[in-house]
Amino acid sequence: MRALVWTDKQLVEMQEREIPDYTGKVLIKVAYAGICGSDVSVYLGKHPRAKAPLIMGHEFSGTVEAIGEGVETPLQVGDQVVVNPLYFCNRCRACLKGNTHVCKSLRLYGTDSDGGMAEYVAIPEQSILKLPEGISLKMAAVIEPVAVVVHGLRMVTKPFYGAAAVTGLGPMGLLTALMLKDAGVSQLYCVEANAQRAEYGRKLGLTVVNPMEVDAVQFILDETGGEGVDLLVEASGSPAVAKTMTEMAGVRAEILLLSVFKEPAAIDLRAVNFKEQALIGTRVYTRLDFQDAVTYVSKNEEKIASVVSHVHPLEKGQEVFQDIISGHTNTMKVLLEIGK
Ligand SMILES: [Zn+2]
Numbered sequence: 001m002r003a004l005v006w007t008d009k010q011l012v013e014m015q016e017r018e019i020p021d022y023t024g025k026v027l028i029k030v031a032y033a034g035i036c037g038s039d040v041s042v043y044l045g046k047h048p049r050a051k052a053p054l055i056m057g058h059e060f061s062g063t064v065e066a067i068g069e070g071v072e073t074p075l076q077v078g079d080q081v082v083v084n085p086l087y088f089c090n091r092c093r094a095c096l097k098g099n100t101h102v103c104k105s106l107r108l109y110g111t112d113s114d115g116g117m118a119e120y121v122a123i124p125e126q127s128i129l130k131l132p133e134g135i136s137l138k139m140a141a142v143i144e145p146v147a148v149v150v151h152g153l154r155m156v157t158k159p160f161y162g163a164a165a166v167t168g169l170g171p172m173g174l175l176t177a178l179m180l181k182d183a184g185v186s187q188l189y190c191v192e193a194n195a196q197r198a199e200y201g202r203k204l205g206l207t208v209v210n211p212m213e214v215d216a217v218q219f220i221l222d223e224t225g226g227e228g229v230d231l232l233v234e235a236s237g238s239p240a241v242a243k244t245m246t247e248m249a250g251v252r253a254e255i256l257l258l259s260v261f262k263e264p265a266a267i268d269l270r271a272v273n274f275k276e277q278a279l280i281g282t283r284v285y286t287r288l289d290f291q292d293a294v295t296y297v298s299k300n301e302e303k304i305a306s307v308v309s310h311v312h313p314l315e316k317g318q319e320v321f322q323d324i325i326s327g328h329t330n331t332m333k334v335l336l337e338i339g340k
């Protein structure tokens with residue numbers, strides 16, 4: 001089979017590989033695989049767990065090609081499916097509490113073992129979800145990042161209706177902003193320092209402030225009568241934003257940390273005290289969030305499509321990763337087309 005293999009820092013290459021052994025598993029013929037920020041950190045050689053050679057890709061959709069011997073499953077050959085890429089130990093305290101998504105030794109297909117950037121992948125039955133009729137395999141590859149947003153927004157404890165801000169308009173921030181609009185916030189402000197990404201958001205009808213041009217904190221305070229927003233979703237992972245998010249957020253506001261910070265960042269804890277703000281940490285998604293993301297994507301394909309900026313053949317992998325890290329291109333969610 002054809003596979004895009006990460007072999008070294010800033011290097012992925014097309015290789016001819018054996019179809020993986022699917023004894024006790026289900027063999028999936030991959031259709032599309034999305035490129036995630038964490039794939040980019042693997043590509044750069046900066047991911048703490050990934051080891052080369054590795055077939056990346058944890059955001060992928062496909063079709064059941066074969067069912068391994070002895071596997072009991074309602075799935076049938078030809079079913080369109082998506083994979084929940086998380087796997088866990090089932091023994092640690094988080095797992096025992098039912099919070100397997102924050103397992104002490106949480107692992108992902110495509111990071112800790114081979115994933116979806118290949119023609120075929122073998123996955124245990126319990127990690128596979130059958131897609132609803134009619135959903136496109138292309139949009140189904142975006143279910144995984146949508147699940148992250150579903151999980152985050154489910155962690156917010158207060159109803160929306162008031163003012164909200166999303167800092168960082170990468171694919172995750174953009175998805176959040178579009179989904180928050182549906183959730184009924186009355187005012188929504190996005191903050192994005194990359195001019196192309198800011199423009200991308202504006203084209204989708206969002207109010208985007210560029211902190212390189214305007215004082216974003218002042219803008220949000222002006223728009224909210226000096227009060228700040230009730231909900232701030234941090235999706236940039238930027239330490240500079242972490243420093244100012246408590247200023248943009250108001251009294252008793254909730255600050256949802258959706259992005260994964262690469263290192264500790266400074267936060268104004270005095271503001272957290274004085275305004276009784278709540279910081280909410282989030283990490284990936286539960287199995288329920290993932291299931292709900294399947295439904296969300298199947299009912300909102302047009303919205304999800306607006307987040308996909310590029311679809312490239314798998315063979316272009318090296319070029320595509322180079323493009324993304326160069327920061328020159330207007331990339332939002334980028335998909336690799338593998339089969340169809
Ligand atoms: Zn991802």
Ligand SMILES: [Zn+2]
Pocket residue numbers: 088089090091092093094095096100103104105
């Ligand atoms: Zn565990």
